[in-house]
Amino acid sequence: MPHISEQENKPMRNSPDEIDLMVVFRYLGELIGKVQRGVNSVFRIIYKRFLLIFSLIAIGLGLAFALFSLAKPYYTSSMTLVLAEIRNQFVDNQLQRLSVMVGEGNYEAVAEDLDINIDAARQIKEMSFSNLDENRIAEDSVLTGSPFEIELSLYNNVLFPTMEVALANYLENNRYFSKQKSIKQREVESMINRLKGEIAALDSVKTSAATPRGPVNGFVYGEPLDPANLFKESITMYQKQVELEASLEQLDNIQIVNGFAPRLKPTGPKLSLYLLIGGGIAFIIGTIVAVNLEKRKNSVKV
Structure with a gap:
């Protein structure tokens, strides 16, 4: 089968996708190389123009401190x-x-x-x-x-x-919120007034049961009276009244759990942040100036 061996000996061709990937990788490699050379060049310039950059950083720190001094503490x-x-x-x-x-x-x-x-x-x-x-x-x-x-x-x-x-x-x-509070307040006050009236009526019944007049023999309108039950019912109603009166104090829609803590020392502005921003901006400006000076120097030599 000679035709099979001939096909096996033929070199395989790369697909278009493989060619594109090789181009991309080559481009990325060149780009990374350029970035590395650029970074190295910048570091060399910074080292060479150290006094210039350091002077600008000192000026930036001084301006940052001046701005900090003028800022109002809060x-x-x-x-x-x-x-x-x-x-x-x-x-x-x-x-x-x-x-x-x-x-x-x-x-x-x-x-x-x-x-x-x-x-x-x-x-x-x-x-x-x-x-x-x-x-x-x-x-x-x-x-x-x-x-x-x-x-x-x-x-x-x-x-x-x-x-x-x-x-x-x-x-x-x-x-x-005020409307909702007023509605709740009226409801609670109405229930309290009703309880007060019922407690007053029950007290009169207790008084009649405790000190009967005439031949009542412990009966009111034909019903037997148990003084113990009357006192229990009176205490229960009074407890409800106290609970409702206490709830009137809790009708506020907004309640403070933890108030503002008193502060003696200012929260800001922070001197470190001012110095960091001022020094950083000055460093960037100094680096740009140093790079431009080196470019001009090299162009004059050429």
Whole structure:
């Protein structure tokens, strides 16, 4: 079978895909080589122009320190709020509205919403917030009654207690929240008044049973009276009244769990960050200047 051996002896040709890969690898190799040569050249220039670059870095650090000295120090603290049976999205929208006004510098509106003076509003640098349980529920679920964390940055650390109360009142005095609170309050007060009336009526019955007048012989309207049961029922009703009166103190839609921690030392600005940015920018500028000087020098020689 000579034709088979001839086919086996023929050299195999590369497919177009294999040729393209070889070209790509060759191109990548050349590109990596150019990058390495460029990096080595830059390092040589930096070493050669070290005094120039070092001088520019020193100037950059000096300017960074000057800017740091002019920057106004600020203090950052956070507070935690817990909600009643209210959708967290409602509170999120309320806080987002306030955060936008702070970001835009609309201090007149901020002062009006928080019921503080304009000077105190101007001390707010930044405000952020987050749902603490946001990642614990499914995407298609509605988050309700989850705690919130508000982070506030102020230029005056003395104002944290004022802002704590102002933020809580800002959320609590929302029209929708206030309406829901009023409805619950009326319901609880109505139940308390009803219990008081029933307790008063039961007390009169207990008095009649304890000190009967005339030939009642322990009967009222033909029904026998058990003083022990009357006293038990009276105590049960009084306990319900006390519980309802206590619940009136818990009707607030927003309650502070942890208030703003007082800060004595500024949170920022950070000197290290200023120096890092200033020195980095100066180093880049110095490197560019050194490379251009070397190019001009080489072009003159040529």
